[in-house]
Amino acid sequence: MRLTEDDLYRTSTQYKHWSFTPSQLAAQRRTTNIQASERVKAAVARQRAQRSLLDASASESERAGSGVENGGDTPVRVDKEVNCLTVTEEKRLVDVFCARALDLGKFLKFPTEVTATGIQFLRRFYLFNSPMTYEPQTISPCAMFVANKVENHGLPLERYVAVLPNMTTDKVLAPEYLLVQGLRFNFQVRHPFNGLKGGHLEMIEMARGNANLLPNAEKTKEQLQQEMLQLPRKPNGPAQSLSVAQLEKRIENAYGFASIVLKGPAQLTDAYFLYTPSQIWFTAHLLADEPLTLFYLSAKVPTSPIHSKIISTLRSCADLLSSHSSYTTDQISKEEKVAREKKEKEEVSALIKKAKHCRDPDKIDLVKLNLAQKRDAVAGGSLEESKAKRRKLEREGYQKESDDFWGPELKKANGAKVA
Amino acid sequence: MSKPAHRAGGAPKAAVDSDICPVCKSSRYLNPNMKFLVNPECYHKMCESCVDRIFSHGPAPCPIAGCKRTLRKMRFREQTFEDLKVEREVDIRRRVAKVFNKREEDFETLKDYNDYLETVEEVTWNLILKIDVEATERRLRQFEEAQKAELNPNVARRETQSDSSAPSDASRVVLKKGATQRKALSASSGNTPNPYSSQDGTEDTGFTFRGLKKRTAPEPQKPFDPYSGWSVEPQFYILQDDYNVEWLTQSKNDIQHLAGGYNIKDFYSQALCEAFSGFGVFIEDEIVARDRQVSGDETLATQMAATAGTGAKDVRMDDVF
Ligand SMILES: [Zn+2]
Ligand SMILES: [Zn+2]
Numbered sequence: 001m002r003l004t005e006d007d008l009y010r011t012s013t014q015y016k017h018w019s020f021t022p023s024q025l026a027a028q029r030r031t032t033n034i035q036a037s038e039r040v041k042a043a044v045a046r047q048r049a050q051r052s053l054l055d056a057s058a059s060e061s062e063r064a065g066s067g068v069e070n071g072g073d074t075p076v077r078v079d080k081e082v083n084c085l086t087v088t089e090e091k092r093l094v095d096v097f098c099a100r101a102l103d104l105g106k107f108l109k110f111p112t113e114v115t116a117t118g119i120q121f122l123r124r125f126y127l128f129n130s131p132m133t134y135e136p137q138t139i140s141p142c143a144m145f146v147a148n149k150v151e152n153h154g155l156p157l158e159r160y161v162a163v164l165p166n167m168t169t170d171k172v173l174a175p176e177y178l179l180v181q182g183l184r185f186n187f188q189v190r191h192p193f194n195g196l197k198g199g200h201l202e203m204i205e206m207a208r209g210n211a212n213l214l215p216n217a218e219k220t221k222e223q224l225q226q227e228m229l230q231l232p233r234k235p236n237g238p239a240q241s242l243s244v245a246q247l248e249k250r251i252e253n254a255y256g257f258a259s260i261v262l263k264g265p266a267q268l269t270d271a272y273f274l275y276t277p278s279q280i281w282f283t284a285h286l287l288a289d290e291p292l293t294l295f296y297l298s299a300k301v302p303t304s305p306i307h308s309k310i311i312s313t314l315r316s317c318a319d320l321l322s323s324h325s326s327y328t329t330d331q332i333s334k335e336e337k338v339a340r341e342k343k344e345k346e347e348v349s350a351l352i353k354k355a356k357h358c359r360d361p362d363k364i365d366l367v368k369l370n371l372a373q374k375r376d377a378v379a380g381g382s383l384e385e386s387k388a389k390r391r392k393l394e395r396e397g398y399q400k401e402s403d404d405f406w407g408p409e410l411k412k413a414n415g416a417k418v419a
Numbered sequence: 420m421s422k423p424a425h426r427a428g429g430a431p432k433a434a435v436d437s438d439i440c441p442v443c444k445s446s447r448y449l450n451p452n453m454k455f456l457v458n459p460e461c462y463h464k465m466c467e468s469c470v471d472r473i474f475s476h477g478p479a480p481c482p483i484a485g486c487k488r489t490l491r492k493m494r495f496r497e498q499t500f501e502d503l504k505v506e507r508e509v510d511i512r513r514r515v516a517k518v519f520n521k522r523e524e525d526f527e528t529l530k531d532y533n534d535y536l537e538t539v540e541e542v543t544w545n546l547i548l549k550i551d552v553e554a555t556e557r558r559l560r561q562f563e564e565a566q567k568a569e570l571n572p573n574v575a576r577r578e579t580q581s582d583s584s585a586p587s588d589a590s591r592v593v594l595k596k597g598a599t600q601r602k603a604l605s606a607s608s609g610n611t612p613n614p615y616s617s618q619d620g621t622e623d624t625g626f627t628f629r630g631l632k633k634r635t636a637p638e639p640q641k642p643f644d645p646y647s648g649w650s651v652e653p654q655f656y657i658l659q660d661d662y663n664v665e666w667l668t669q670s671k672n673d674i675q676h677l678a679g680g681y682n683i684k685d686f687y688s689q690a691l692c693e694a695f696s697g698f699g700v701f702i703e704d705e706i707v708a709r710d711r712q713v714s715g716d717e718t719l720a721t722q723m724a725a726t727a728g729t730g731a732k733d734v735r736m737d738d739v740f
Contacts, residue, residue, distance in 0.1 A: 002652040009697030019702045024710075190693075198690030201662040212657035276697030300655050306699055313701060 009276060013186035018124055020273045028127055029087050036130030037084035040360045044082050047361050084358045085132055093355060094126045096348050097136035098268050099326070104144060108163060110153060112263055113191055118147030119267045120189045125182040127273075133360045134175065141167060142175045150187045174370035189272070192262050192281035199281060200255045203296055207247045218302055231291045250292065257288035265324035275317045279310075283317040440466035442473075442482050456495040459510050461488045462503045470495050511546045515539065518563045521631065531630025538626065561625030569634050655695040658688055 009015055020028070085093070098119045105115025121143040122136070141164060148155050161167045205211040209225035219227070229247055230239045242250065261284035266272075271280050286293040294311075301307045321327060325344075363369070403409070438447040440455070442465045447453045454467045463483040473479050474492035481488050500506045519539045526532040545555045670676055671683050 001649045003649060004652060004654045004699075005692055005696040006654075006699045008651065008692070009700055015697070015700065015702075019706055021703050021706055024706070190696075192693075194690050195694035195696070198656075198687075198692070198694030201664060201687070201690065202656065202694070204664055205659060205662055208663075210659075212659050214655070214657060274702060276700050276702065277693065278695055278698040281694070282698075300695075309701065310698070313703075 012190055013188060014190045017184060017186055018273060022274060025270060025273055029091060032128055032130050033087045033090055036132045036360070040084060040132050040358055041082050043360055043362050082358050083354065085355060089351060089354070090131055093131045093136060093351055094123065095268060097140050098122055101140050101144060102267060110148065112193055114147050114151045114153045116191055116267055117151050117189045118144040120272055121147055121179065121183060123272070125179055129182055131355060132358050133363050134178070135359065138171065138366055139175055139179060141172050142179050145172050146176060146179060170367045174366040190277045192266065192277040192284070193259070195278050196255065196258055196262060196281040196284065199285065200251065203251050204248060206299065207244060207251060214300070216302065224299060228295060231295055233291070235290050250289065254285060254289035254292055258284035261287055261321060261327065265321040265327045268326060269320050269324050271317060271320060274320070275313070279313055279317055283314050283321060286314055287318055287322060440469060442466070442469040454497065457498045457503065457506070458490045458495050459507070460490050460494065461486050462507055508547050512543055515543045515546065515559070518559055525632050527630035527632065531628065535628050535631070538628070558625035565624035570636050653692065653695065655698055656691050658691055662687060
C-alpha cells in the first residue's frame with residue numbers, strides 16, 4: 001500500500017473541509033450573508049418592539065419620570081430599515097482585518113507560520129459566520145492567540161494581553177470556544193513556506209548538477225545543469241550563459257521574492273481555499289522567475305497530460321495573487337501609492353462605520369455572553385443574584401455531603417506555595 | 420495391583436486392614452491423624468510417615484514385599500477413589516486422553532473419527548489390563564512427539580540434529596527413565612531392531628489414523644509494523660542525502676540541535692514532501708467530483724436554510740451563544 005505526496009495531502013482537514021471551488025466559495029458567502037442579515041433584522045425588530053412597549057408603559061404609569069432606561073447600549077436607535085452589509089462588503093471587511101492581523105503579527109514578532117495560521121483561522125471562521133454577527137475586532141485577537149497556541153509559539157496570555165492596547169484576558173478568551181467551533185476543531189493549516197524551502201533546495205542542487213533525477217527523466221544531470229545556465233531572464237527572452245554562482249544567486253533572488261508573495265498576497269486572498277500549498281508556492285515562484293520555475297516544472301513533470309493542467313492551475317493562481325493590492329505596491333509611483341492608501345483608508349472607515357450600524361444586537365458583548373454560560377453568572381443584575389445565592393448554597397450542600405462520605409479534602413502542607 | 424481385590428474378603432476385615440499401615444504396622448487407633456498415600460507407579464498404600472522416612476533422601480524401591488518398583492516421594496498422593504482399580508484406570512485414561520486429543524472436526528469423516536475412538540479405547544484397555552505395555556507406551560510417546568513436531572517443525576528439526584549420535588527413538592525416551600532401567604533397556608534394545616520403526620526410512624509416528632487432517636503450524640508472528648503496511652512513495656522527487664545551502668549550515672552544525680536528537684534529514688524529507696504534497700491535486704475537479712459523490716442532500720439542506728433565513732441557527736454548526 002503506497003501513498004504519494006498527493007494522497008498525504010488528501011488526508012488533511014484542509015483538503016477535506018476547507019477546500020472549495022470559486023463558485024462554492026461564493027455560494028457559501030452568500031448563504032452566510034443571507035442568514036446573518038435575516039437574523040440581524042429579526043433581532044433588531046424584536047428589540048424595537050420591546051422598547052416601544054417599555055416606552056408606552058413608562059409614559060402611562062410614570063409620566064413624571066424622565067430617565068427611563070430604554071436599552072442604553074443598543075446601537076440602533078434610529079427607527080429605519082437596517083442597512084445590512086452586502087457579500088462584497090463583508091469580504092472586504094474580513095480582508096481588511098486579515099491585513100491588520102498581518103501587521104499585528106509583525107508587531108508581536110510572531111514567526112510567519114503563526115501569523116499565517118491566525119489569518120487563515122479568521123478567513124475560515126468568516127466563511128461560515130458574518131462580521132455582522134461577530135465583530136472582527138473581537139474575533140481577530142482571539143484568532144491570533146489561538147494560532148499562537150496551535151503553532152507552538154507559546155506566548156503566554158498575560159504577555160500577549162499586556163502588549164496590546166485596551167485588551168483584557170477576558171476579551172481574548174471569550175470568543176475562543178466560538179472560534180474553535182467555527183473552525184470545526186480543525187487546527188492544522190498547511191502552509192506553503194516549508195514547501196518553498198524544499199523546492200529551493202532542489203533547484204540549488206540542480207544548478208550544481210547533482211540533483212537526484214526521477215526514474216522517468218529524459219535528461220542527465222549535466223544536461224539539466226547546462227540548460228539551466230542558459231535560461232533566459234524573461235519569458236521568450238534571449239538565452240543567457242550564467243556561471244553556476246550567478247545561477248545560484250538568481251535562484252536565491254527568486255526565493256526571496258516568492259517568500260514575500262507567500263507572506264503577503266497569498267495570505268490576504270482566497271488562495272488557501274482554492275489551491276493546495278504546493279501549487280501556491282509554485283505560483284509564487286512563477287511570479288518571481290517564470291523561466292526558471294517552468295524549467296524546474298518540466299524537469300519534474302515531463303510533458304505528461306498533467307503538465308499542462310498544472311500550468312493552467314498555476315496561471316490562474318498567479319492571476320489571483322498578483323491581483324491583490326499588496327502585490328503591486330512597489331511598482332507604482334509614490335504619489336499614486338499615497339493617494340491609493342488614502343482612498344482605501346476612507347473606504348475602510350466608512351465600511352467599519354456601516355458595519356457598526358448593522359451589528360447583531362444579541363451578540364455584541366461576547367464577554368458577558370461567555371460569562372453567562374458559566375456558573376455563578378450574574379448577568380441580569382439583582383434579579384439573578386438570589387438564583388446565584390441559591391446555587392452557591394446548593395453547591396456547598398453537595399460539598400458537605402461528599403465530605404461526610406469521602407472525608408474532607410487533604411490539608412495542604414503549611415508554607416506550600418500555590419503557584 | 421490385584422492385592423486389594425484379594426484382601427477385600429469381608430467388610431470388618433477391610434476396615435481394619437485400611438487402618439493399619441502395611442509397612443510400619445502402626446494403626447489409626449493410636450494415631451487418629453494418620454494419612455495413607457499411594458504412588459501411581461504401583462498403587463501400594465502406606466502411611467505418610469513411612470513415605471517421609473523411606474523416600475525423603477531420593478528415589479527408593481517400594482517397601483511392599485514382592486514389588487521392586489522405584490518410587491519418588493514427589494508422586495505420592497492421597498487416593499481419590501476408594502477402589503484403587505478405579506484410581507488407576509482414571510489415571511491411565513487421563514494420560515491417554517492427553518495424547519489422543521483429536522476431535523471430530525479433525526477428521527475427514529465420521530467413520531474415521533469412530534475408528535480413531537476405537538483405537539484409543541483399545542490402547543487404553545491394553546494399558547489398564549497390562550497387555551503389551553512396553554510397546555504401547557512407546558507408541559504413545561512416539562505419537563505425542565509426532566504431534567508436537569507437526570505443530571512446531573523447528574523444534575523437531577533441532578531435536579533430530581542434536582540426536583544425531585542417538586538415532587533411535589527408543590533411546591531418547593530412555594533418557595528420561597531411572598539410571599538402572601536405562602542400563603537394562605539399552606542392553607536389551609542394543610542390537611534388536613525396533614519393530615515399530617518403518618523400513619522405508621520415514622519417521623515412525625507410533626499411530627497412523629486414516630482421515631486425520633494434517634495440522635498446520637500457525638504463522639510465526641511478524642515484527643510489528645506501526646504503519647500496518649502503508650508507506651510513502653514520493654512521485655515527484657527523490658530525496659538526497661544532503662543539501663548544501665548557506666542558510667542551513669548553521670542549524671546543521673548547531674550543537675543544541677544535535678544534542679536534542681534533531682536530524683537535518685528530517686527537515687529535508689519534510690520540506691521536500693511539503694513541496695509536492697498536493698501538487699497534483701486539482702481542487703476544482705476533485706472537490707466537485709467528491710461532493711457529487713456525497714450526494715445532493717447537503718447542498719439541498721443549505722439551500723433550504725438560506726431560504727428559511729430566520730432559521731437563526733446555522734445548519735453546519737450550533738452557535739455557542
Ligand atoms: Zn507406615
Ligand atoms: Zn509397590
